[in-house]
Amino acid sequence: MRWQRTSTVGELPADPLGEAVAGAVADVLAGATVELRYSPEAALLEPASGPGTAAAGGVGPAGWQVSLIVRLHDRLANLVDAHDPMSLAELLGLLPAAGIRAMAQFRHDGASVPVGPALRRALRDMVAAEVLDDFLVARIGRPVRRGLVAETVEFLIELSGARVESHDLTHGVVVADVLRDVPRLSFAYPADVRAAKRAPLLFDGQRSVLLVDPEGRARTELQHHRFERVMEATGRVPVPGDWQDTDALVADATGAVGGLGFFLRADRSIWTFVDGQPLLVRRGEHWTAFPMELTAAIAKMIGGGSVASLVARAAFTISSQPQGAILAIVDDPGRLDGIVSAKDRYDLRNEIDVAGMRPETRLHHLIDAQQLDEETLVRLAGLDGATVVDGDGCLLAYGAIVTSTDSQHEGARTAAAATLSETAQVVLKVSVDGDITVFRAGRAVTTVLGRPSTE
Numbered sequence: 001m002r003w004q005r006t007s008t009v010g011e012l013p014a015d016p017l018g019e020a021v022a023g024a025v026a027d028v029l030a031g032a033t034v035e036l037r038y039s040p041e042a043a044l045l046e047p048a049s050g051p052g053t054a055a056a057g058g059v060g061p062a063g064w065q066v067s068l069i070v071r072l073h074d075r076l077a078n079l080v081d082a083h084d085p086m087s088l089a090e091l092l093g094l095l096p097a098a099g100i101r102a103m104a105q106f107r108h109d110g111a112s113v114p115v116g117p118a119l120r121r122a123l124r125d126m127v128a129a130e131v132l133d134d135f136l137v138a139r140i141g142r143p144v145r146r147g148l149v150a151e152t153v154e155f156l157i158e159l160s161g162a163r164v165e166s167h168d169l170t171h172g173v174v175v176a177d178v179l180r181d182v183p184r185l186s187f188a189y190p191a192d193v194r195a196a197k198r199a200p201l202l203f204d205g206q207r208s209v210l211l212v213d214p215e216g217r218a219r220t221e222l223q224h225h226r227f228e229r230v231m232e233a234t235g236r237v238p239v240p241g242d243w244q245d246t247d248a249l250v251a252d253a254t255g256a257v258g259g260l261g262f263f264l265r266a267d268r269s270i271w272t273f274v275d276g277q278p279l280l281v282r283r284g285e286h287w288t289a290f291p292m293e294l295t296a297a298i299a300k301m302i303g304g305g306s307v308a309s310l311v312a313r314a315a316f317t318i319s320s321q322p323q324g325a326i327l328a329i330v331d332d333p334g335r336l337d338g339i340v341s342a343k344d345r346y347d348l349r350n351e352i353d354v355a356g357m358r359p360e361t362r363l364h365h366l367i368d369a370q371q372l373d374e375e376t377l378v379r380l381a382g383l384d385g386a387t388v389v390d391g392d393g394c395l396l397a398y399g400a401i402v403t404s405t406d407s408q409h410e411g412a413r414t415a416a417a418a419t420l421s422e423t424a425q426v427v428l429k430v431s432v433d434g435d436i437t438v439f440r441a442g443r444a445v446t447t448v449l450g451r452p453s454t455e
Helices: 016-028 088-104 117-140 148-160 191-195 224-234 248-257 292-302 307-319 359-364 374-381 412-421
Strands: 003-007 032-040 053-059 064-072 171-175 209-212 218-222 260-264 270-274 277-283 286-289 325-330 386-390 395-400 426-430 436-440 443-447
Touching: 003 016, 016 032, 016 064, 016 088, 016 117, 016 286, 053 088, 064 088, 088 117, 088 292, 117 148, 117 260, 117 270, 117 277, 117 286, 148 171, 148 191, 148 260, 148 270, 171 248, 209 248, 218 224, 218 248, 224 248, 248 260, 248 270, 277 292, 292 307, 292 426, 292 436, 307 325, 307 374, 307 386, 307 426, 307 436, 325 374, 325 412, 374 386, 374 395, 386 412, 412 426, 412 436, 412 443
Parallel strands: 003 032, 171 209, 325 386
Antiparallel strands: 032 064, 053 064, 171 260, 209 218, 260 270, 270 277, 277 286, 325 426, 386 395, 426 436, 436 443
């Protein structure tokens, strides 16, 4: 079970509200367990401690106080780096207090609040908004207009179910404290933008991002070629990014001007960014933390490069779908000889005699993967078999069958991933349940993600 309830006195109070919040927090950090610990109001709650553990306390049901404790599984706790400015450690430290604040907004004289599906969804969005608000305040160093983050999330959820002029909407916005002048007019976000139906089309998050100040005033648009002008006015040093896909503008904007970025994708998911990197993602009414430590871990294993981010993002996207995949990174294509059949090698498509080509090899000439992006990688990885890239992000193989002698003892996909990892620098296996397992040197190193519940 991803969350549990305990008590210092043996008796457990009824607390459907707390249970709903615990489920929301467990969704965000799939590699963690959440505990609600209750104590009578007159007693003291002992603080929780230990590696990979964070806790916060507050008012519980009538006559009780409650602590919300989040503990990372051992396989994740060793990835926590407290010195990383945007890390799993920071998210872990903020989540319990965010959950307690979300509960407090619905506690009324300690009464037990019925929790139906609508309130459960609202609590998930509220916990995410509280966490995002904390990240934003930490980045800009001063308070933000109360409700700005929550209202932005609500607006993006509205847009995710709408169309304008027959377009599937995308929308990008960055909340940052970089403009010091007083605006000529006050244009409130999202209230005034909501009334301007074409606004999402103008600020689509791919060609233009809307810049909003901490008071919630829409100020100007940001485009890649205008980042430098804004940075010159603020003296800010940009954080280098490695995004190359539809999210790139919002991600790069947070690296350039700081703050917190939101991007509504055409697939109706909502991605948030800080410091040029993804933070929380809303998919199917659930919020999940992007496995930020996964990118860092892969980068260390392969010696750096943008391919680490590309593969991690693709694995994360696939994890939300009811399908599995194997993604591998190799340092030398030659190491695939004898491991992956030539017919599955995209990089060898021009070296095979035309007369002897199999139908699968002919297909390679119809695939445009010269500049591999996340969308293409996800599409190819959805085929049975392994998808392999090199350290520069060039496609080497897809739909590749990896033979393993261990397949009789464990799942075929697991056995193939383990075998391939003896040759590759790193292999990610995405299960149909949404877990992402990292393999290296023939063994599983860690599992970093599980799909949230569907309730």
